[in-house]
Amino acid sequence: MTSIAVSTTINGDDVEFLCRADETLLDVLRNRLGLMGAKEGCGTGDCGACSTIMDGRVVCSCLVLGAETEGREIETIEGMANGSDLHPLQSKFIEHAALQCGVCTPGFLMAAKALLAAHPDPTEKEIRFWLAGNLCRCTGYDKIVRAVQDAAAEMRGEGT
């Protein structure tokens, strides 16, 4: 078995790891680096529960090979809060009851963060299409959309 040595950046920290050629970024995060926030809901890129941000773009970490992350910048849910200060999206998800079981929540937060970086004042339609790659079976999405709208307003300094 030949492992590949990879140097990458995760949540702003330099990280080095060894992985096999067939290991996904999700496998590496969960099984080698102890970052369990990304979830495997399908392993085929259909559910978004493993969403992470790579070089500013939302990716399904089950569809990225660990070896592909050489030299990249990875953001995961574990890096979303600033120390003990929750990101506005995190606070608003709790405030709006935008999660029930919560297993999809890390993926939604990653996708929503990327959305608000690209569109600080999104329409409801933009929110719904940006988040269409993330499945939630509990909420019917209503409260998720409202939480993202409210977080966007707060991040724009519009106070609610």
Place this chain on the structure above:
Amino acid sequence: MSFDATYKEKKLKSVGTRPLRPDGVDKVTGRARYGADFNMPGQLVARVLRSPHAHARIMRIDVSRAVALKGVKAVITAADLPDLTNGNAALYAILDNCMARTKAFYDGHAVAAVAAIDAKVAREALKLIEVEYDVLPHVVDVDAAMAPDAPLLDENLFTQGIDPAPTTPSNVGNRSEFGHGDVESGFAKADVIVERSYKTEQTHQGYIEPHACVASCNVDGTAEMWVCTQGHFVYRQTCADLLGLEVSKLRVTSSEIGGGFGGKTHVWAEPLALALSRKAGRPVKLVMSREEVFRASGPTSQTSIDVKIGATKDGKITAALATLRYSSGPYADSWAETGAMTSFACYDLENVKTVGFEVIVNRPKVAAYRAPSAPMAAFAVESAIDELAHKIGMDSVELRIKNAASEGSRSSYGPIYGPIGIGPTLEAARTHPHMSAPLGKNQGRGMACGFWFNFGGQTCTDLNISADGTVTLAVGTVDVGGSRASLSLIAAEELGISYDDVKAVIADTSTLGYNDMTDGSRGTFSSSMATISAARNAIVTMRERAALMWDIPVEDVAWEEGHAKAVGASYDNRAPLSVKDIAAEAGNTGGPIAGHSELVADGAGVSFGTHICDVEVDPETGATRVIRYTVIQDAGKAVHPAYVEGQYQGGAAQGIGWALNEEYVYGADGRLQNPGFLDYRIPVCSDLPMIDTQILEIPNPNHPYGVRGVGETSIVPPLAAVANAVSDAVGVRMVHVPVSPPRILAALNAKAKG
């Protein structure tokens, strides 16, 4: 002390507010630990070999090459799970479903399992297991399975519930019947009769978290399991029964659960993980893939239902009849019986009869899915009611109001109703702005009602008061949708303290008495009852401690608004003692203060809802968009209204998926064609509009705060509400869900051809 659960109206401070959930921060930071997020030192990885055939006799299994592979630590087949079920047919079905014994009954049925040092080795080992199958004819469709010449799954299955008993076997396990009055004389009095056949396809609960567990069996007969489940006590009992373990020596801890909706009330692979661990002598982690989840866990029944309803010209129903055929997978079960009970539960009927047939087919063993069996029956009945209203020329809400059950009505399944919410939800629908909003081109509106029994059941709860006066509430019902928040509110209310001073946790099976599962919408209903009982017991103790602190008789100590108060003129100058005051002195007044409760929560109030749906159908593609949706449901008392709304919205979204898109598609070879989220498409964010909710509160007389279960009813009306809306939009009665684009186009083409 006996516990009085009777509803008493009172002003509530905590219950009915919307505080932040206690598990929120863990869940938004990625720290919450689900089934697959737990590991043990030295653990092995398990993988399961599954039948590629829909129906096949297992002639031979040779595992020797897999056993010999370096890194493989255990391989099991049915031979490693001896039959200890002792004539219990339901338990045998679970055993056989976990690991096929003589025949593989469906595509995906487990036949062997491997534990190895990592997933790669485990996968390689599966390829080395040789299974020789004798492939048999199969049947997957519920109607085809009832045909006289259908392939038989079980040559020893003779339909029960028929007199005289049949002398030839069939795929029908049981016939059940409910109702009262005389439907034939009722139909004779009808001016208008609607009679139609309906079909619904098999769907999956679609929880985002696949089944996962870590099992560890020790040589001393003790064992531990970490698992995502809706009922860790039930999993413990079932696994102990199947493996011959002593119940109390198996400690089961429920992880955070990534959705269940009924699908995590049944064991699937957990006994395999325990058996592998027992054989390997090491902990074993078993996580299903999404494909396995679809092929081998969870689905609902596929159904075929005939409905006949007669009414007078002025809209009074004179008779109602339904025949319901529900598939149950390869083992006889009671899903049609539940459907038959719920079919006409919304209505006050003089003459009603429902007949259910349990049909076995070569599909996965059916599991509960949110108000199991009710949505399909409601689809058929509520479609027929809609058609009846059109035929009479009456508004469909008015027709339903005219026939709605109310307090004192005899339900179609037997009991006499107490105070219920069907009438009020219909009245709310009648006056809701949604009902009178204008519709555009290619748009249609539908509405429908739904019913669910709600359950109570065995419940055990501990309430521990810490030295600083804060409270730990240990419950045994798994939190699937925010019950730790709602139960903390209940404890705060009853003790008269702040919500922030209560911390609710889910206790494991070794630290609390037995609890039934979180199913039947019982979590908040039954655990809140036990929490109230435990809190009242703790208050008894706190009054005693206050009496000791004051050195006065306990009879002179009252409990008011979170404080012990000395009652009587001579005690005027004593300041009331708070929970914190009393807790601080606990060490000097008799030791720790706790309240315990064990009870069977009876009297779960039945639940009703009414939904309104607008759709727009593209006549060229047959694609349907839900453009407006409203849920109106009776909650009894909404403990945490935000999470009640969440239950309404989530159930509606699942029902919309079932109505429009979701279905198990089988090939001619009996293999499932769409075992993944790409081809089994559940609603995504861009598919849905906001889902409006209206909470009605008609108190349940059998709960101190009037609480009813709220989790399940919301999935009952959507199939009919959506199908009625589509029928309205396209001008053709849609009788087969999902009303997917091909079915809508076929209906439009048939209409065009006249």
